[in-house]
Amino acid sequence: MANILMVVSAADSLTMKDGSEHPTGYWAEELVVSHQTLTEAGNTVHIATPGGKKPTVDQVSLAAESAGGEERAQGFRDYLEKIDSELAHPLVLADVDVAAYDAVVMPGGHGPMADLYKDADLGRLLVAANRDGKIIAPFCHGPAGLLSATDDDGTFAFEGRRLTVFTNEEELGGGTGENTPWLVEDALKEKGAVIENGAAWSSNVVRDGNLITGQNPQSSEDVAKEVLAALS
Numbered sequence: 001m002a003n004i005l006m007v008v009s010a011a012d013s014l015t016m017k018d019g020s021e022h023p024t025g026y027w028a029e030e031l032v033v034s035h036q037t038l039t040e041a042g043n044t045v046h047i048a049t050p051g052g053k054k055p056t057v058d059q060v061s062l063a064a065e066s067a068g069g070e071e072r073a074q075g076f077r078d079y080l081e082k083i084d085s086e087l088a089h090p091l092v093l094a095d096v097d098v099a100a101y102d103a104v105v106m107p108g109g110h111g112p113m114a115d116l117y118k119d120a121d122l123g124r125l126l127v128a129a130n131r132d133g134k135i136i137a138p139f140c141h142g143p144a145g146l147l148s149a150t151d152d153d154g155t156f157a158f159e160g161r162r163l164t165v166f167t168n169e170e171e172l173g174g175g176t177g178e179n180t181p182w183l184v185e186d187a188l189k190e191k192g193a194v195i196e197n198g199a200a201w202s203s204n205v206v207r208d209g210n211l212i213t214g215q216n217p218q219s220s221e222d223v224a225k226e227v228l229a230a231l232s
Contacts, residue, residue: 001042002102002231006035007093007122007145009111010053016179024114025056028076029067029217030107030140036079037224038105043231046101050115050122052092058109061217094121098129103227107220108140108166110176113184116145123148127157130210135230139205139214139223140166144184147191159192162208164215167197174201 008031013021038045049055057080060066067073080087098104104126106112116122126149129136138145143165149157168185172178189195197215198204204215205222212230214223 001044003100004038004043004045004103004105004227005096005098005101006031006045006047007104007106007116007125008047008049008055008090009109009114009116010049010051010055011111011114012056014110014114014176015181016176017181018179020179022110022176022179023059024110025058026107026111027109027140027217028057028061028080030109030142030220031057032076032079033220034105034107034139034224035083037221038227041228043228045105046091047086048091048093048096050093050119052090052095054088054090055111058111061109093119093125096121096125098125098134099132101129101134102231103135103137104129105224105227106138106142106145108138108142108144108217110141112141112144113182116142117147117184117187119145119148123150127151130157133210135210135212135227137212137214137223137227139219140216141184143188143213146193147187156191156193158211160194161211162194162196162206163188163211163213164195164197164204164206164219165213166216167200169200170216
């Protein structure tokens with residue numbers, strides 16, 4: 001079975017376009033569904049955050065209307081409680097040796113837009129993982145973390161690669177709207193990524209070699225399944 005590193009944002013707020021602070025963190029569905037799918041298949045998942053700080057769940061993601069009903073929301077709460085000891089003591093991202101892992105998975109929520117997109121430790125880890133052909137699987141806002149990865153000559157490590165991400169349409173229509181400080185889709189395009197998005201709020205997974213990306217929370221399970229297929 002595989003060893004999988006799950007990199008999670010340690011941010012608990014995002015500075016908006018107007019300067020206000022928007023409470024955020026990781027999106028419950030994305031972390032829970034991917035973690036559960038990967039571990040139930042017999043794999044070991046280690047959670048890592050910048051500074052080894054316990055990640056914060058975006059409370060909006062635990063609301064019934066966001067989770068797809070109260071029963072589903074309670075299921076997310078129960079699972080997060082079940083793995084609370086793992087969440088409370090994550091690995092320090094700077095100390096992680098990516099050679100020990102077969103895949104790197106990055107769930108979203110708006111947190112990655114506050115810290116992972118510029119985290120030098122994550123950048124080094126992703127460059128090394130990509131060089132070694134390890135599976136790299138960010139989804140929803142998780143692909144913001146890819147922006148941290150530049151080669152020694154300053155080139156974006158994923159330039160020219162096909163991927164998907166939480167779309168401008170989804171962000172402006174059902175995310176943080178016009179007050180969003182920057183759009184991850186646009187930032188990745190500007191770096192040279194080739195964006196292949198599907199219909200808003202529908203599962204969409206794009207695989208380009210060792211890079212597996214998902215568009216939104218609805219893609220969480222399908223991303224995890226594609227990771228399992230790639231590791232088999």
